[in-house]
Amino acid sequence: EIPVATVSRLALYLRELQQLQRGATVHVRSQSLAERLGLKDSQVRRDLSCLGPVGQRGVGYPIADLIIAIERVLGTDRAWNVILVGAGNLGRALSGYKGFDQQGFRLVAVFDSDPNKIGSKVEEFPVQDLDTLEFFVANTQIDLAILAVPASAARSVASRLEAAGIAGILNFAPIAVQSSGSTTVQDVDLAIELQRLAFSVVRNQRP
Amino acid sequence: EIPVATVSRLALYLRELQQLQRGATVHVRSQSLAERLGLKDSQVRRDLSCLGPVGQRGVGYPIADLIIAIERVLGTDRAWNVILVGAGNLGRALSGYKGFDQQGFRLVAVFDSDPNKIGSKVEEFPVQDLDTLEFFVANTQIDLAILAVPASAARSVASRLEAAGIAGILNFAPIAVQSSGSTTVQDVDLAIELQRLAFSVVRNQRP
Numbered sequence A, B: 001e002i003p004v005a006t007v008s009r010l011a012l013y014l015r016e017l018q019q020l021q022r023g024a025t026v027h028v029r030s031q032s033l034a035e036r037l038g039l040k041d042s043q044v045r046r047d048l049s050c051l052g053p054v055g056q057r058g059v060g061y062p063i064a065d066l067i068i069a070i071e072r073v074l075g076t077d078r079a080w081n082v083i084l085v086g087a088g089n090l091g092r093a094l095s096g097y098k099g100f101d102q103q104g105f106r107l108v109a110v111f112d113s114d115p116n117k118i119g120s121k122v123e124e125f126p127v128q129d130l131d132t133l134e135f136f137v138a139n140t141q142i143d144l145a146i147l148a149v150p151a152s153a154a155r156s157v158a159s160r161l162e163a164a165g166i167a168g169i170l171n172f173a174p175i176a177v178q179s180s181g182s183t184t185v186q187d188v189d190l191a192i193e194l195q196r197l198a199f200s201v202v203r204n205q206r207p
């Protein structure tokens, strides 16, 4: 049973390892990963040990093997089909983000409830009517949904997604949307990220 | 010394308390906060105890006092002036987000290095040339910067911001930008958020 904090760090190691692999590096020492991420070497070693034996034969860890092992733990060794609900400011930006695809998350459709947006295009996606959601999900394998709707609509849209059988929701609305039944919900609040930064700035400035 | 995980939860409580206050609620029990956020009551009580005595006289915590106490701990009982660097897809979405202002983070200027963007408008902000950054920061009290530039530019822009005296950077580029000197950097990687969600979905589906 891997703790969530370890999962976040494994995802960070994966990103660094992919970058090293693009640079044709074959091995990496835990110390070098630790330095690139501002972590302690002992933390990196402990985290990587939960991947099982990946070998450290004096030249460091084999990067390709680490990538495979981390992707297996994170579940990104397979493709995930994702839909986006909410084609507003944030939704439009997210729909064009190549970083999701690079980690195995393929955006396949965009939905909205605004008649002025339905039928328009966001990137290469036609904006579909939310009312066709159930029909679309029944006929296509959809794993996850990104929620970029106003806070006032987030819970009701989330329960529609759950009823349609979506396994996971990434919620950007600044309201707690609880996981229930068979749907896992994860909230991301960008204002809270700024609050955490403000706290760290104040703490680091104290004499 | 409050741990970072507690800080994130305090920010969540603050969001719920502000919502309750908008609904004219005056007191709240820790149990009710716990239920709204899917946390344990004992966790909420322990977190709120680090705010010092805020009273729990049988009717629950006084919401207005809790809000003041949490804002003081987070450092958001004052205004923070923020600049945005990168007026692309994500930058444009972030520049219009009202949620930052509601928590005391006021966007005051937008910068970019692309001649095609400089001089255009993003929301009510003129896109300024990054080359004028040092002059602007020298003449205006700027506390934080949001970094929405490509990964290839993130570290060099961050060191310019540090040299200009910015205290904190919220980095959205999918690359580790290390804090150094007097600048605190916090990375947000939205692809990593999806990876964490994928991990939770797989874990919750296991028999």
Ligand SMILES: NC(=O)c1ccc[n+]([C@@H]2O[C@H](COP(=O)([O-])OP(=O)(O)OC[C@H]3O[C@@H](n4cnc5c(N)ncnc54)[C@H](O)[C@@H]3O)[C@@H](O)[C@H]2O)c1
Binding pocket: A085, A086, A087, A088, A089, A090, A091, A111, A112, A113, A114, A117, A130, A147, A148, A149, A150, A151, A153, A157, A172, A173, A174, A189, A190, A191, B093, B094, B095, B096, B097, B099
């Ligand atoms: N803009 C940002 O940078 C940003 C940052 C952080 C969080 N957020 C949050 O993300 C969400 C979206 O923000 P935005 O700036 O894109 O807002 P927006 O108003 O530009 O877009 C919201 C979209 O959701 C659609 N919508 C509303 N109700 C719906 C429903 N019931 N079903 C389907 N679609 C519906 C609207 O038609 C609109 O297209 C908000 O909750 C906001 O607080 C935005």
Ligand SMILES: NC(=O)c1ccc[n+]([C@@H]2O[C@H](COP(=O)([O-])OP(=O)(O)OC[C@H]3O[C@@H](n4cnc5c(N)ncnc54)[C@H](O)[C@@H]3O)[C@@H](O)[C@H]2O)c1
Binding pocket: A093, A094, A095, A096, A097, A099, B085, B086, B087, B088, B089, B090, B091, B111, B112, B113, B114, B117, B130, B147, B148, B149, B150, B151, B153, B157, B172, B173, B174, B189, B190, B191
């Ligand atoms: N679009 C998204 O939803 C999203 C989501 C998560 C993370 N990100 C990350 O956020 C960053 C911005 O993404 P985007 O989609 O807005 O990209 P984009 O290409 O649309 O915008 C990037 C902007 O940065 C500017 N820029 C480039 N180099 C610069 C420099 N040295 N100084 C100042 N400005 C510079 C460009 O001119 C452009 O306007 C990227 O690192 C991306 O990986 C984007």
